[in-house]
Amino acid sequence: MWVTWREAMERALYGERGFYLRERPRGHFRTSVSASEVFAGAVLRLLGAVDAALGRPAALDLVDVGSGDGALVTRVLRTAEPSLAARLRVTAVDLAPPPPDADPAIKWAAEAPEHVTGLVIANEWLDNVPLDVAEQGPDGPRLVLVDPRTGAERLGDRPQERDLAWLDRWWPLPTAGRRAEIGRPRDEAWATVVGRLSRGLAVAVDYAHPVDDRPEFGTLTGYRAGAGVAPVPDGSCDITAHVALDACAAAGERAGAVSTTLTTQRHALRSLGITGARPSLGTVDADPAAYLRGLTRASREAELIDPAGLGGFGWLAQATCRSLAGWPPGATPAS
Template identity: 55%
Template structure:
């Protein structure tokens, strides 16, 4: 998974994610507007620091950063230090005002956001064999799977705590989320003051997928997760193991003014053009807050303040 996503010929190194799948950041400018609203509120809570950091982890081609900057009031935008964190080279069309790095920065004062990043942090997958032993799933570059060694003690400890397979049938799978926990801990540690926010899809202990969630995406379609660099390979996130509070995107966006309400019908005759624009906005908002889709994703939040974390 590591090589297929981030190696020299890996998917995220040579492909533009927007050409293959839709995230909230790519679905509508309303999402960038909501993040801009969040940043403005955070700026006030932090007493308007200069610079005000905006860090996008798993930045793609910088679409979210560009959208947030465009939606900010000028007085806030003038103080923003925007940085994209991504393994791919800096996009040629990216404005020079946006920084670009392959590594997490440190001492962030402001907002660190990671939209569908954790689901692409590589993990090991285990499967119960015919003797109910937990063994690693191996995969060749052409997608042929086999079972390897039994899990190591550290991985066994994580599984016992977060994804026990007791009573599960032969063939049941679990996805070891320890690397996601470590990645999220590193994102939290990057914060000096402000908010670290991960937006992703996943599950909790009560609803773990019995046979796992490993899948692939290419050109807008779900495809077999062949680890040859030709497709996105993704695994849902064990959200509760991250150790931070969560809320659904539907709830979070409503707090930020995105509710999907349709404009009043009377507006159609009084202001036809405005009605069409408002209707389009409502449709875009509805996609972002649909509980069966993007609205069912979770916002994982970690507040950092001088002296510790909350």
């Protein structure tokens, strides 16, 4: 049975007995959230900045899109100052059911609230939004079809006109054999998130590549039990592809964003106080336990900002109010 990659991914990840309805991400790959509680601390600091910029509203939203088991929002909620926690409306957005020990203060939903005032964070969500794959043939781009049972591929029909337009703008295919992942569904998914942000900031964190440096043959891959595997869309593994965050940014602006920042996780987290700095050697004798704790934290911070690892992830931050323009601070606004 030959289907498009978008249809195959949809079934494999979110269909009946799909991978994400059956599995928890932390069992298969390492994310910033699962790597360290330090990431949640940075998100809490960002949330505090958003709160201040909005004038500390009576109710402040924290929405985690693609929440998985809710580890991120659970940590933020439990470490927030009581005065902030009392005003928080926390929503974990995921198609999978909440874990048995989910914090009752967290609302679980299949989609983001219609009206959000505060912070939306989508950490490694867009890379799992299903999309089609195209390959340049002798007569132009063709959709790549896949057999979900084996992962075998063959070329199919031409993409729809709107997908051809997306390719022409965001991922041109100059020569035969070159491939692209058509990111239009991700643009639409992100635009929906931004469109529901009444006042605040939306942040997408993901594997990314820019329009002037797209990979020649795409990035489609699979993960299972901590290892990369062939992307066979039979439901046995995660299927993922890097994100054209610049295209998502343009979609977010059409949906109402008034400012856009594209940067790396390394830069964003450093602006939020995550530096990886080791504690002073002078504290070894005075407080050896504190020194060891400092070393442990420095190691965890260093992993999050490593430019060859998690620090190389893209951060797309879009605000829907001028008081939050330019977040994270010091980053270069997108052109």
